[in-house]
Amino acid sequence: MTPAIHPSALDLALGALAAGQHRDPFAVLGPHVEEGVIRAFNPAARSIELLLPATGERRVMARRAPLGVFEAKIDGPGGAGVPDYRLRITYPGDVVVDVDDPYRYGRVLTDFDLHLLSEGTHHRAFEKLGAHRITWGGTTGIHFAVWAPNADRVSVVGDFNAWDGRVHPMRLLMPNGVWEIFVPELRDGEKYKFEIRTRSGALLKKTDPFGFAFEVPPQSAAVVRDIAGYRWRDAEWIAARRERRGGLDRPMSIYEVHLGSWARVPEEGNRFLSYRELAHRLVPYAKEMGFTHLELLPVMEHPFSGSWGYQVLGFFAPTSRFGPPEDFKFFIDACHEAGLGVILDWVPGHFPKDAHGLAQFDGTALYEHEDPRQGEHQDWGTLIFNYGRNEVRNFLLSNALFWLEEYHVDGLRVDAVASMLYLDYSRAPGEWVPNRFGGRENLDAITFLQELNRLTHGEHPGTITAAEESTAWPGVSRPVYAGGLGFSYKWNMGWMHDTLVYAHEDPVHRRWHHSLITFSMLYAFTENFILPFSHDEVVYGKGAMLDKMPGDAWQKRATLRTLYAYMYGHPGKKLMFMGDEFGQWREWNHDRSLDWHLLDDPAHAALRRFVQDLNAHYRAEPALHECDFDPGGFRWIDCNDNENSVLSMARYARDRRDCLVMVFNFTPVPRPEYRVGVPQPGWYAELLNSDSAVYGGSDVGNGGNGGGVASEPIPAHGFEHSVRLMVPPLGSLYLKKR
Numbered sequence: 001m002t003p004a005i006h007p008s009a010l011d012l013a014l015g016a017l018a019a020g021q022h023r024d025p026f027a028v029l030g031p032h033v034e035e036g037v038i039r040a041f042n043p044a045a046r047s048i049e050l051l052l053p054a055t056g057e058r059r060v061m062a063r064r065a066p067l068g069v070f071e072a073k074i075d076g077p078g079g080a081g082v083p084d085y086r087l088r089i090t091y092p093g094d095v096v097v098d099v100d101d102p103y104r105y106g107r108v109l110t111d112f113d114l115h116l117l118s119e120g121t122h123h124r125a126f127e128k129l130g131a132h133r134i135t136w137g138g139t140t141g142i143h144f145a146v147w148a149p150n151a152d153r154v155s156v157v158g159d160f161n162a163w164d165g166r167v168h169p170m171r172l173l174m175p176n177g178v179w180e181i182f183v184p185e186l187r188d189g190e191k192y193k194f195e196i197r198t199r200s201g202a203l204l205k206k207t208d209p210f211g212f213a214f215e216v217p218p219q220s221a222a223v224v225r226d227i228a229g230y231r232w233r234d235a236e237w238i239a240a241r242r243e244r245r246g247g248l249d250r251p252m253s254i255y256e257v258h259l260g261s262w263a264r265v266p267e268e269g270n271r272f273l274s275y276r277e278l279a280h281r282l283v284p285y286a287k288e289m290g291f292t293h294l295e296l297l298p299v300m301e302h303p304f305s306g307s308w309g310y311q312v313l314g315f316f317a318p319t320s321r322f323g324p325p326e327d328f329k330f331f332i333d334a335c336h337e338a339g340l341g342v343i344l345d346w347v348p349g350h351f352p353k354d355a356h357g358l359a360q361f362d363g364t365a366l367y368e369h370e371d372p373r374q375g376e377h378q379d380w381g382t383l384i385f386n387y388g389r390n391e392v393r394n395f396l397l398s399n400a401l402f403w404l405e406e407y408h409v410d411g412l413r414v415d416a417v418a419s420m421l422y423l424d425y426s427r428a429p430g431e432w433v434p435n436r437f438g439g440r441e442n443l444d445a446i447t448f449l450q451e452l453n454r455l456t457h458g459e460h461p462g463t464i465t466a467a468e469e470s471t472a473w474p475g476v477s478r479p480v481y482a483g484g485l486g487f488s489y490k491w492n493m494g495w496m497h498d499t500l501v502y503a504h505e506d507p508v509h510r511r512w513h514h515s516l517i518t519f520s521m522l523y524a525f526t527e528n529f530i531l532p533f534s535h536d537e538v539v540y541g542k543g544a545m546l547d548k549m550p551g552d553a554w555q556k557r558a559t560l561r562t563l564y565a566y567m568y569g570h571p572g573k574k575l576m577f578m579g580d581e582f583g584q585w586r587e588w589n590h591d592r593s594l595d596w597h598l599l600d601d602p603a604h605a606a607l608r609r610f611v612q613d614l615n616a617h618y619r620a621e622p623a624l625h626e627c628d629f630d631p632g633g634f635r636w637i638d639c640n641d642n643e644n645s646v647l648s649m650a651r652y653a654r655d656r657r658d659c660l661v662m663v664f665n666f667t668p669v670p671r672p673e674y675r676v677g678v679p680q681p682g683w684y685a686e687l688l689n690s691d692s693a694v695y696g697g698s699d700v701g702n703g704g705n706g707g708g709v710a711s712e713p714i715p716a717h718g719f720e721h722s723v724r725l726m727v728p729p730l731g732s733l734y735l736k737k738r
Contacts, residue, residue, distance in 0.1 A: 149177020
């Protein structure tokens with residue numbers, strides 16, 4: 001037990017406690033055998049009685065100065081020790097509440113826990129920090145723990161103590177600076193924050209960095225939530241995922257979704273769909289469309305909807321906008337049952353400055369750098385994580401594992417990797433601090449990303465990581481042991497930019513920009529690329545995908561179909577943002593639903609059918625996905641016909657006898673008698689014609705999708721045989737030898 005305190009020192013300690021300034025509340029509150037006393041503090045109490053269940057005895061606790069401190073005598077040294085007891089608190093208005101005393105319970109976190117947290121190797125810190133229901137000393141309650149090493153005092157506050165930081169001050173565990181308290185009998189659903197008194201005397205109310213649930217924004221309190229009770233139904237999916245080992249040779253067609261605006265309920269005040277409603281509507285839709293994965297813009301709790309989730313407050317909590325955590329698990333379970341993988345956008349690059357968040361968490365730069373030249377993204381108004389600090393790195397690595405383990409997600413798409421890798425990212429000379437070698441590379445961020453990929457791939461084989469990295473940084477998707485960053489995939493931002501610039505050109509001018517559409521093949525196999533048409537391309541005045549295309553409405557749709565066909569034919573996995581599949585006219589707006597009424601128009605319905613058929617062919621044809629990252633899986637047939645703006649290519653499966661020939665015409669001029677070399681002699685069936693009438697086209701082609709052409713022994717393009725094609729205007733053809 002804590003040794004007795006000298007009376008004068010005790011008076012000072014109790015005065016500090018009453019003022020909310022005592023750093024060691026367990027030294028004065030609870031049972032103290034050496035003093036022969038049990039002491040309690042509650043400034044709102046009118047009186048407190050000590051209840052002794054073993055004997056049924058009730059003892060009135062004496063009030064002592066200062067206000068709110070109550071004492072009762074117990075047997076001292078040599079006596080019976082500390083009895084089992086409870087506190088009966090009477091509040092003004094004769095409100096009586098019986099409570100267990102948190103200050104009669106010992107510490108929970110072990111020295112080993114603290115050691116791992118301190119050295120940054122407690123990769124499941126979410127099991128120790130935050131709020132957890134445990135049974136301690138035979139009593140069930142909530143254990144709260146938070147890292148705030150520079151705080152003068154930390155308390156947990158909530159409705160259960162009238163948000164009074166004097167009532168539940170926490171125990172400081174040295175030397176780590178972790179504070180903890182066990183609050184017996186606290187229930188799920190309680191709102192809470194941590195009240196932190198800084199060294200300067202300021203009081204901060206901070207949300208729990210490890211909170212599992214939060215109030216619905218704009219409210220910001222964490223909510224006590226036991227998330228361990230959900231019964232998963234996806235064991236077969238997880239086992240199969242483990243066998244696939246990431247699936248570089250498998251089809252991956254990703255449907256990128258912002259859950260708050262995919263669809264809403266206008267007849268009910270334009271409300272969001274819940275996670276369960278999305279499970280019943282979005283999941284069947286994505287499956288019907290033939291996508292293999294959903295990628296969700298950040299679902300982690302965020303206070304500002306206009307950030308689309310990229311300014312995260314609760315890194316360990318799915319946003320409460322759409323329902324409780326177990327309902328998000330239900331949604332993921334539904335995806336897996338439908339054969340859909342789930343990728344989450346994950347944001348370890350920065351965090352917002354909200355006063356109740358991570359910024360200046362204990363009154364100092366704890367999660368961020370102190371120097372704004374290292375710690376602030378001036379473009380975004382956010383703060384940069386200090387990747388060189390063990391506890392910060394541990395926080396982020398634990399968070400990555402948390403989503404893979406607790407929510408069974410299949411991968412993480414890491415946002416804004418370029419901003420992490422470069423110390424001078426979006427900074428003028430003199431506005432950044434070089435690394436220890438004088439360079440601009442963020443060495444701490446590099447080692448963090450490498451550890452992230454080693455850890456996630458090692459602990460959860462079959463899950464993936466994808467980097468949104470917009471520069472020419474080498475080896476992003478190469479193994480760490482080979483000097484790479486270790487990601488499974490990298491977004492091909494250069495391909496996206498060049499392709500859209502080319503498509504935006506008037507067809508008559510495309511001959512002068514032909515290299516834009518072919519340049520990507522010079523580096524296509526340097527990384528494991530995902531080809532994205534993402535949300536970033538349909539906001540801020542850039543126009544919707546359909547509206548980017550030049551010409552009248554017919555030409556816009558025809559060009560977009562050929563652009564999509566080109567994407568699916570190009571080596572690399574595929575990503576398409578919601579609404580692109582049916583030709584949304586307006587830019588994406590996070591505050592309203594997609595324009596689903598457009599599907600009443602046959603032209604929009606036909607475009608959606610085209611994307612659906614593209615996905616079907618992509619999944620069915622090994623040549624379109626097996627060798628995405630093998631140069632042997634691709635060959636240009638003719639990439640030099642800039643005068644006609646026509647491209648032709650061949651894609652091969654591992655079995656090179658399995659081959660597709662593809663032709664793309666980026667002008668509104670039909671190309672009859674267009675000769676294309678083919679790898680093998682025989683009949684080439686027309687698998688797909690983007691100009692088919694079923695897709696809203698003019699039906700120019702080679703006998704429709706059921707038709708085709710026979711090869712002729714006429715050499716062309718380095719092959720001994722060739723075919724004569726009718727290439728449709730602004731059209732694309734997929735051909736396969738039968």
